[in-house]
Amino acid sequence: MAATLPLIASQTVYLIFILSYLLLYPLLAIKYINYVNLFHRIAPVVDASEERAPRNHSENQNISAAIECWMNKKGFIQQGITLESLAMELCTNQSYLSRHINARFGQNFKAWINSLRIAESQRLLDDHHDLSLTEVAKQSGIPSNSTFYRNFVTVTGMTPAEYRRQKQSESETK
Numbered sequence: 620m621a622a623t624l625p626l627i628a629s630q631t632v633y634l635i636f637i638l639s640y641l642l643l644y645p646l647l648a649i650k651y652i653n654y655v656n657l658f659h660r661i662a663p664v665v666d667a668s669e670e671r672a673p674r675n676h677s678e679n680q681n682i683s684a685a686i687e688c689w690m691n692k693k694g695f696i697q698q699g700i701t702l703e704s705l706a707m708e709l710c711t712n713q714s715y716l717s718r719h720i721n722a723r724f725g726q727n728f729k730a731w732i733n734s735l736r737i738a739e740s741q742r743l744l745d746d747h748h749d750l751s752l753t754e755v756a757k758q759s760g761i762p763s764n765s766t767f768y769r770n771f772v773t774v775t776g777m778t779p780a781e782y783r784r785q786k787q788s789e790s791e792t793k
């Protein structure tokens with residue numbers, strides 16, 4: 620604009636334009652510098668208050684109740700459940716939900732979901748002797764047989780087939 624202004628306007632208008640820019644640029648620079656300084660003073664206070672805001676007992680009860688309801692509805696069977704999706708479903712913060720799960724269940728999110736799924740598969744193996752292990756895995760929310768076997772052994776210390784045989788022999792002896 621500064622290059623085309625002398626062609627269109629008179630020399631007086633061009634001089635006024637240059638003087639206004641000479642005043643405007645330092646003003647904008649001062650505002651910017653003050654904003655950055657102000658932001659650096661405010662941002663840590665805002666972040667600290669959001670992260671360290673103490674959760675009261677009723678908020679812990681609310682999230683506990685929401686998690687219990689979600690577990691009763693067997694929400695852990697959904698494929699692709701993530702900490703983010705669960706936090707959105709429970710209307711809470713991801714970091715708070717993660718801390719709550721770690722404190723209450725003594726596991727991180729992934730291990731907790733896997734343990735819920737394995738507990739469901741154990742229930743299915745106990746109650747439905749006619750289901751194949753692949754069907755048990757799918758109904759437990761574990762899509763892959765290899766993942767199912769690996770997680771089952773990690774949680775129970777035995778394969779699903781061994782678990783089923785052990786439970787059947789226990790029921791026959793009773």
